[in-house]
Amino acid sequence: MAIKTGRADKAALIILDRARCNNCGLCAEVCKGAPLYMEEGKLIIDESRWFGCIGCGHCMCICPQECITINGRDMSPDDMIPVPQKALQASYEQLYSLLLARRSIRVFQDRRVEAEIISKITEAVSTAPMGVPPSDVEILVFDTPAKVREFADDIIAMMKKSRWLFAPLVTKIMGLFAGKEYRESADTFINPALGIFLKEWEKGNDYLFYDAPLAMYFHLSLYADPADSLVAAAYAMLAAESLGLGTCMIGSPAYFIKYSKQIKQKYGLPLKNQPGIIVIFGYPRLKYRQALKRRLGKITYW
Numbered sequence: 001m002a003i004k005t006g007r008a009d010k011a012a013l014i015i016l017d018r019a020r021c022n023n024c025g026l027c028a029e030v031c032k033g034a035p036l037y038m039e040e041g042k043l044i045i046d047e048s049r050w051f052g053c054i055g056c057g058h059c060m061c062i063c064p065q066e067c068i069t070i071n072g073r074d075m076s077p078d079d080m081i082p083v084p085q086k087a088l089q090a091s092y093e094q095l096y097s098l099l100l101a102r103r104s105i106r107v108f109q110d111r112r113v114e115a116e117i118i119s120k121i122t123e124a125v126s127t128a129p130m131g132v133p134p135s136d137v138e139i140l141v142f143d144t145p146a147k148v149r150e151f152a153d154d155i156i157a158m159m160k161k162s163r164w165l166f167a168p169l170v171t172k173i174m175g176l177f178a179g180k181e182y183r184e185s186a187d188t189f190i191n192p193a194l195g196i197f198l199k200e201w202e203k204g205n206d207y208l209f210y211d212a213p214l215a216m217y218f219h220l221s222l223y224a225d226p227a228d229s230l231v232a233a234a235y236a237m238l239a240a241e242s243l244g245l246g247t248c249m250i251g252s253p254a255y256f257i258k259y260s261k262q263i264k265q266k267y268g269l270p271l272k273n274q275p276g277i278i279v280i281f282g283y284p285r286l287k288y289r290q291a292l293k294r295r296l297g298k299i300t301y302w
């Protein structure tokens with residue numbers, strides 16, 4: 001049975017040119033969906049097997065004979081483009097240098113991010129992997145400081161309205177069900193952070209989006225893996241970094257957007273979509289002189 005997602009409810013169609021196929025088996029080896037398989041040295045297509053074609057595109061990208069194509073689930077043969085030359089692909093040293101040079105940027109130049117740069121970022125995001133194709137990730141773009149501020153204003157209003165949910169007495173009761181980690185995070189971070197955001201906003205200071213000239217809200221349909229929007233956001237950050245921008249992920253607003261029908265309606269967000277994360281972007285005003293070595297919580301080999 002075909003996997004239902006936000007944008008697909010049927011299997012994609014696999015078309016094979018039998019005259020050109022030499023049954024090399026490469027497509028069957030990469031097909032894990034799994035309508036392609038080999039039987040007695042011959043390629044078999046069975047769309048009723050498992051999920052049918054999920055539209056990952058691997059078979060048409062690997063076929064040396066160029067004799068297999070996929071149509072459907074937002075994929076067509078026109079989507080095949082040459083693999084970039086090895087020399088153009090970032091080496092580990094180049095990629096690691098980009099990762100090391102990145103900092104979460106919260107101080108921006110008074111300069112808008114150009115439309116072509118925004119397109120390059122979204123183009124790079126579209127290459128990201130997703131739980132099940134086609135990607136259900138959606139991006140809401142705020143491309144001027146005024147638009148970002150208006151969005152912040154709406155989120156601040158929602159934060160003001162919901163602040164009581166994080167008051168110590170409420171988190172004490174909620175903690176009985178949600179656990180001590182919830183209570184401790186609410187008491188030591190969420191509640192005081194909300195206090196800071198609201199107080200500073202009244203003084204004209206934006207501690208939510210730091211007066212960024214560009215913000216993107218990554219969200220997605222309820223069918224999708226919640227990780228998809230986070231993967232997409234990470235791709236956006238790294239693409240932006242490579243284009244000379246500074247970025248910062250902004251986690252807290254998504255929870256408030258989730259419960260605000262008003263915000264969803266105003267910005268055309270599907271009411272049922274699951275919340276993701278916001279990334280802010282802009283040209284950095286300050287330059288860091290050192291990079292940082294960091295450690296993860298734990299790495300365990302078993």
Ligand SMILES: Cc1cc2nc3c(=O)[nH]c(=O)nc-3n(C[C@H](O)[C@H](O)[C@H](O)COP(=O)(O)O)c2cc1C
Nearest residue numbers: 102103104105106208248249250251252253277292
């Ligand atoms: C999921 C996530 C949510 C975040 N939310 C915020 C936020 O709301 N506000 C903020 O200033 N920074 C936020 N950050 C940025 C982190 O604070 C930042 O990554 C951390 O301080 C380490 O700094 P670095 O990114 O420069 O290494 C977030 C980062 C992640 C990954």
